[in-house]
Amino acid sequence: MSMLGEGRKAKSSPRKTAVQSMEVRIILRAPRASHHGHPASAVKLIAPIVRGFAVLDAFLGQDQWLSNQEIVDRTTIPKATVSRLTRTLTDLSYLTHSETLRKYRLASAVLDLGYAAMADADVVSLARPLMQDFADNNGVFVAVAGRDGLDMILFENCHSSSTLATIGLGVGTHMPIAASPMGWALLAGLPETERSYLLDHMRRYHKRDRWMLLRQRIVEASDQVAEKGYCASTGDWGADITVVAVPLNVEGRLPMAVVCAGSPRLTNRNKHDEQLGRKLVAMVHVLKKLAGAEHG
Amino acid sequence: MKPTARHRTGASGPQASEQFSVRDQGVAAGVSTSTQTLERALGVLKAFRGNPKPLTHAELVRRTGYSKASISRVAATLVALGYLDRAPDGVRFQIGVRGLRIGHRYLSNSLVTRLAKPIMQQLADRNNMSVGLAVANELDMIYIEYCNSSSIATLRLGVGRTVPMELSSIGWAYVWAQPPARRQHLLFDILKRIGSYGPAVVAKMEHAFEDLDKYGYCMAAGEYQRDTFAVSVPVLLGDPPVVMTLNCSAVSYVPDLGNIRQVLAPSLQSTAEQLIDAMATIDSALF
Numbered sequence: 001m002s003m004l005g006e007g008r009k010a011k012s013s014p015r016k017t018a019v020q021s022m023e024v025r026i027i028l029r030a031p032r033a034s035h036h037g038h039p040a041s042a043v044k045l046i047a048p049i050v051r052g053f054a055v056l057d058a059f060l061g062q063d064q065w066l067s068n069q070e071i072v073d074r075t076t077i078p079k080a081t082v083s084r085l086t087r088t089l090t091d092l093s094y095l096t097h098s099e100t101l102r103k104y105r106l107a108s109a110v111l112d113l114g115y116a117a118m119a120d121a122d123v124v125s126l127a128r129p130l131m132q133d134f135a136d137n138n139g140v141f142v143a144v145a146g147r148d149g150l151d152m153i154l155f156e157n158c159h160s161s162s163t164l165a166t167i168g169l170g171v172g173t174h175m176p177i178a179a180s181p182m183g184w185a186l187l188a189g190l191p192e193t194e195r196s197y198l199l200d201h202m203r204r205y206h207k208r209d210r211w212m213l214l215r216q217r218i219v220e221a222s223d224q225v226a227e228k229g230y231c232a233s234t235g236d237w238g239a240d241i242t243v244v245a246v247p248l249n250v251e252g253r254l255p256m257a258v259v260c261a262g263s264p265r266l267t268n269r270n271k272h273d274e275q276l277g278r279k280l281v282a283m284v285h286v287l288k289k290l291a292g293a294e295h296g
Numbered sequence: 297m298k299p300t301a302r303h304r305t306g307a308s309g310p311q312a313s314e315q316f317s318v319r320d321q322g323v324a325a326g327v328s329t330s331t332q333t334l335e336r337a338l339g340v341l342k343a344f345r346g347n348p349k350p351l352t353h354a355e356l357v358r359r360t361g362y363s364k365a366s367i368s369r370v371a372a373t374l375v376a377l378g379y380l381d382r383a384p385d386g387v388r389f390q391i392g393v394r395g396l397r398i399g400h401r402y403l404s405n406s407l408v409t410r411l412a413k414p415i416m417q418q419l420a421d422r423n424n425m426s427v428g429l430a431v432a433n434e435l436d437m438i439y440i441e442y443c444n445s446s447s448i449a450t451l452r453l454g455v456g457r458t459v460p461m462e463l464s465s466i467g468w469a470y471v472w473a474q475p476p477a478r479r480q481h482l483l484f485d486i487l488k489r490i491g492s493y494g495p496a497v498v499a500k501m502e503h504a505f506e507d508l509d510k511y512g513y514c515m516a517a518g519e520y521q522r523d524t525f526a527v528s529v530p531v532l533l534g535d536p537p538v539v540m541t542l543n544c545s546a547v548s549y550v551p552d553l554g555n556i557r558q559v560l561a562p563s564l565q566s567t568a569e570q571l572i573d574a575m576a577t578i579d580s581a582l583f
Contacts, residue, residue, distance in 0.1 A: 046373045048330035049337040053377050056398055064405050088331050092338065093433060098581040105581070106402040108431045108440050112338070113379060114395025115403075116346030116456030153348065254454075 051077050055085045056094065056110065065103035123250055124155045126290050127258070131158040134283050138276060140262030143169065145182050146254045150202050151175060152183045155256070178202045178214045181233050181243040182259040184221035188231065189247025189255055221245075230277035234269070237261055242269065244277045246284045250291040258284050336362055337370050341379060341395065345436075346457045350383035350390040399456055408533065408583040409441045409455075411574050416443045416542075419567040423560060425544045427567070429531075430466050433458060435485055437467045437541065462486045462497050465516035465528040468504040469541045472514070473530035513561050525551070527561055531568045534580030542568050 058066060058074040066074070071082050086104050089095040093109035124144055131142040135158040143157040151174040177183030177198065187195050199218070203211050221231035230246045237243050245259040260280055343359040344351060351359075356367050371389055374380035378394035403409055408429075416427040420443040430437040436458040461467030461482070471482050483501070487494045504514035513529045526545035533540055544564050551560060 044369070044372070045376055046333055046337075046369055048333040049370065049373045050377065052334035052337065053379065060397060060401055084331065085334070088334060092335065093431075094338070096581050096583070098579070100579075100581075106398065106405065108402070108438060108583070109433050110395075110402045111399045111438055111440065111456035112342050112346070112395075112433060112458065113398055114341060114344070114346075114391035115399025116454060116458075117344060117348040117391035117395070148349070155348075 051075070051081060052085055052089070055082065055089065056106070056113075059104075059106050065098065065101055065105050067103045071104075123248075123256065123287075123291050127248075127287050128156055128158070130283050130287055131156065131258070134158075134260065134279070135160040138260070138262065138279065140260045140276070141169075142258065142260045143182070144248065144256055144258050145186075146256040147177065147186060148174065150177055150198070150205065152177050152180055152186065152257070160262075176202070176205070178206065178211075178218065179236075181221065181231060181236055182245045182257040184218050184233075185225060185231055185245035185247045185257040185259070186255055187218055188222040188225035189249050189257070228277060229281040232273040232277055234273075242273055242276070244273060244280050246277075246280050248284050248287065250288055258287070333370075336360070336366065337374060340367065340370050340374060341391070342458075344391050348391060350385070350388035352388050356389065403440075403455065406440065406583060407578060408575065411578070412441050412571055413443065415567060415570050415574060416441060419443075419544060419563060420445045423544060423563060425546045425560075427542070427544045428466065429540055429542050429571075430459075430470075431538070431540050432461070432470050435461050435482070435489060437461055437464065437470060440540075462490060462501065465504060465514050465526045466541045466543045468501050468514050468516070469508060469528040469530045469543075470539060471501065472505050472508045473532075473539045473541075511557075511561065512565060515556060515561075527556060527564055529564055529568045531571055533571060533575045534578045534583055535576065536580055538580045538583060542571065 054075045054077060055071055058071050061074065063070070068079060068083050068086055071077070071086065072079050075082070077085075086095060086097075090097050090104065090107075093107050095104045096107040097104050127144050131144065134140070135142045139160045141157065141159055143154050145152045145154045147153070154169055154173045157169060175183070177186065187198065190198070199215070203215075206214060217233070221233070224231040225247060230244050232242060232244045234242045240263045241261050242263070243259060243261045245257050248256040248258050250256075258280060260276060262276070339360050339362070340356060343356055353364070353367060353371070356362075356371070357364055360367065362370070371380055375382060375389070375392070378392045380389050381392040382388075383390045412429055416429060419425070420427040424445045426445065427443045428439045429441040430439045432438075437460075438458045439455055442455050442457075459467065461471060471479055471486075474482060483498065487498065490497055504516070507514040508530075513527055515525070515527045517525045524545055526543050528541050528543035531540050531542050532538070542564065544560065
C-alpha cells in the first residue's frame with residue numbers, strides 16, 4: 001500500500017504493485033470510429049440535469065451575481081423552473097443568495113464538480129497545441145504527465161500525424177514513478193527533501209536488486225536534467241524506442257513532466273537524442289512562459 | 297421515486313434532508329422527482345472526490361447507492377454536458393473539463409480566498425507546513441484555500457479536494473464547532489455512513505472534542521493520509537459568521553507534543569484570529 005493520498009483507496013482495494021515496469025509496445029493505431037462508439041443521437045439526455053447545469057453555466061458569463069430573471073434570460077428555462085433550481089442549488093451550497101442584492105452567486109460546492117481533478121488541466125490545454133506541433137514536426141509521440149501517489153498519470157498525449165506508429169499509452173494511464181523516464185524527470189524537478197521522501201517510500205515496492213538498478217537510473221537522469229535540461233533513455237519503453245523527458249514546473253501547479261518517444265531508425269542515435277532533447281526543452285520553456293503569463 | 301432512493305438522499309446531510317422533507321410535502325411529486333434527479337447528477341460528480349482517476353460503472357453504483365440504470369442515464373447526460381468524460385478505455389468514466397471552469401470562476405470571485413491567502417501563506421512559510429481552509433460540504437470538508445510552504449512542490453491536497461468529515465482533524469473541528477443538536481445530527485449521519493467502523497471513529501472524534509474543549513484545537517496523525525500530521529482550529533468568518541476550519545499539516549514528520557502545544561498550535565491560533573479579524577465585517581454571502 002502506498003502512502004501518498006491513499007487514504008481513500010485504503011478502504012477499497014490495495015494498490016496494484018505488481019507492475020514493476022511498463023510493457024510498452026509500438027502498436028499500429030486503430031482507426032478511431034466515433035469518439036467512444038456511441039453515436040450522439042442515441043444518448044437520451046435527462047432534462048432536469050441539463051437544466052440544472054445550464055443554470056450553473058449561466059454564471060460563467062460576465063456577471064458574478066444573477067437574479068432568477070437574469071438566469072431565465074440567459075437560459076430560456078421557464079421562470080418557475082429556474083426559481084426551483086436556484087433554491088435547490090442554494091440548499092446544496094452550489095449557489096449562495098444575497099438578501100440585499102436579491103441575486104445568486106456561485107458557492108463553494110461548485111468545487112466539487114471537478115475542479116480538483118482538473119485543476120492542472122489548464123496547463124495541459126495550453127500544452128496541447130505545442131505538443132501536437134512537436135509530435136508532427138519530429139515524428140514522435142508526446143505526452144504530459146503528473147504525479148498521482150507513487151505513480152505517474154498521463155494527462156494528455158499527442159501522436160505524430162506523419163507516422164502511424166504510436167506508443168500504447170493513453171490519457172489516464174498509470175505507471176510507477178520509479179520505473180518510467182517521465183517519472184525520473186519529474187523527480188529531477190522536485191526540491192531535494194521531497195524527492196528523497198518519495199524515493200524512500202518507493203523503495204519498498206521494488207525488489208532490492210531492481211531498486212538498486214532503478215535508483216541508479218534516477219540519479220543518472222537527475223544528473224542529465226541538471227546538465228542539459230532533459231533526460232534521455234533507450235529501451236525502457238521498447239527495444240528501439242528513445243524516450244526524452246523534461247520536468248515541467250509551473251508556479252502554483254502540480255509538478256509535471258513532458259515526455260516524447262520515438263524510434264530513430266534512420267539517424268545517428270546520439271545526435272538524434274540530443275536534438276530531440278534540446279527541442280523538447282525549448283518547447284517546455286515556451287509552455288512555462290504561456291502558463292506563467294496566464295496565472296501570473 | 298422509490299423510497300430507498302429518498303432515504304439515500306436524506307443520508308447526505310441533516311440540512312439537506314430537513315429541507316428535503318419540507319419540499320416533499322409542499323410540492324407536487326413530479327417536481328421533487330426532477331430535483332432529486334439533479335441531486336443525483338451532482339452526487340455522481342461528487343463520487344469522484346476530486347480525483348482524476350477513471351471509475352467504473354460498478355464503482356459509481358457502489359459509491360452513490362444509485363441503481364445501475366440510473367447511473368447509466370445520469371452519466372450519459374453528464375458526458376454530453378462535458379462534466380464527465382469516457383475514459384480512454386471507453387468503459388470507465390472520468391471527470392470532464394467543464395467543472396474546472398465553474399470552479400475557477402467561483403474561486404476568482406471569492407473574497408474569502410483572496411483575503412485569506414496572504415495570511416495563510418505566512419504561516420505556511422514560517423512553519424514550513426501546508427495550511428488549508430475548508431468548509432463543510434454535506435459530510436465532507438472541501439478545501440477552498442490551500443497554501444504550501446515554498447519547500448514543498450507537490451500539492452497533496454489542493455483547493456477543491458474533499459476529505460470525509462470523520463477522518464480528518466479538519467472535519468472534527470468543524471463538527472465540534474456546531475450547536476449541540478446539529479452536532480448530534482452530523483454524528484448520526486456519519487455513523488450511518490461508516491457502518492461497522494463507527495464506534496472506533498466516534499471514540500477518536502470524542503477524544504478530539506476533549507482536546508477542543510480544553511485547548512481550542514485538535515490534532516491528528518496519519519488519519520486520512522499516512523505519514524501526515526495536522527492541527528485544526530474552527531474559525532467563524534464573516535458576517536453573519538460561517539463556520540470553517542483552518543489547519544496546518546506536515547508530511548513525513550510528526551513534531552513532538554511539546555512543540556505542538558507550545559509553538560505550532562499557538563501560531564495556528566493566532567493566524568486564525570488574524571483571519572477572523574480580517575473578515576469580521578465582510579458579508580459572508582460574498583464568500
